Amino acid sequence: MPGSEAVKRTTLRSQIADALREEVIAGRLPAGRQFTVKEIAESYGVSATPVREALLDLCSQGLLDVELHRGYRVREFSYADFIDMVEARTMMLEGMFRHATEQALTAATPPVLASVRRRAEEASRAASAGDLDILIGYDLRFWREFAALVGNPYISDFLDRVRVQCWVFMVPLLRRVADLRGRLWCGHTEMVDALARREAAAVRRIVTGYNTHAMTLIKSLTA
Incomplete structure (x- = not known):
């Protein structure tokens, strides 16, 4: 052939x-x-x-x-790099929902929501259990599908790249913690529920809380 x-x-x-x-x-x-x-x-x-x-x-x-x-x-990422990464992904997500909220909400059809929800449930379960290796895979898939609702592959790809780099910086720090139960963000299903209710403001609020959680956790681990 x-x-x-x-x-x-x-x-x-x-x-x-x-x-x-x-x-x-x-x-x-x-x-x-x-x-x-x-x-x-x-x-x-x-x-x-x-x-x-x-x-x-x-x-x-x-x-x-x-x-x-x-x-x-x-590549070695510094704490300053991480701060910039979080700022970048925050700006991308806020811009995504500010300029394309209606498109994202419209794209959230029942089949699409079902797929995103499956990723969300697995990610939330792994985060609650403190299972870092399982969480990483499902978390990346969840955000990849969530960002895809906007319908702009450039946004999805760039957001995925930044998220991967965040994990690369965070993982060595998180592995120093003996028990991660209760310390990892597990609001994935809450985001899907807000999306299903077509509540854009709630989605933005959850995203803001997520980024604040990441900054607080890493700051405590690097103190």
């Missing part, structure tokens, strides 16, 4: 990028960690080409830095 090899390579590139992205978010590839294309290729048992392409994808997402003649390094 014409082009089948290109498709396979693209798929492999995506799979490697997704796998490495999860490793970085979970902290298994910690900030400052250096590695080469050869090292990753041997680890996954694949050729260098899709690995190199995958690593460049992660560089474009702001998760890796290229080091001349030395390979790649997992």
Whole structure:
């Protein structure tokens, strides 16, 4: 089949990028960690080409830095970076609901709400239990679907990028806490309920509370 090899390579590139992205978010590839294309290729048992392409994808997402003649390094984010990230995502979400509230509410049809609610319930359950690894996956999926209601892929993609970077900074700090039960934000279902009721003001209020919670928690862990 014409082009089948290109498709396979693209798929492999995506799979490697997704796998490495999860490793970085979970902290298994910690900030400052250096590695080469050869090292990753041997680890996954694949050729260098899709690995190199995958690593460049992660560089474009702001998760890796290229080091001349030395390979790649997992980017290190500071507390100041985190403050800027939260400010950026706050502005995006506020702008999203200020300028596209009606569109988002209209797009929240029963099937769409059912899908977002499933993500919300799993995320809330994991947050309440203090299960960080499960929370991260469902939280990212929840916000990705929530942002998609606006119908602007650029907003969704940029918001997802900022959220991933927030997790990369937060995870090492959160892993120092012996028991996270009761300390993680779990208002996902409350947001879906407000959306289902078409209450834009309530959605904005919950988003503001979420960002305040994140700042307060991280400030306490870095004090």
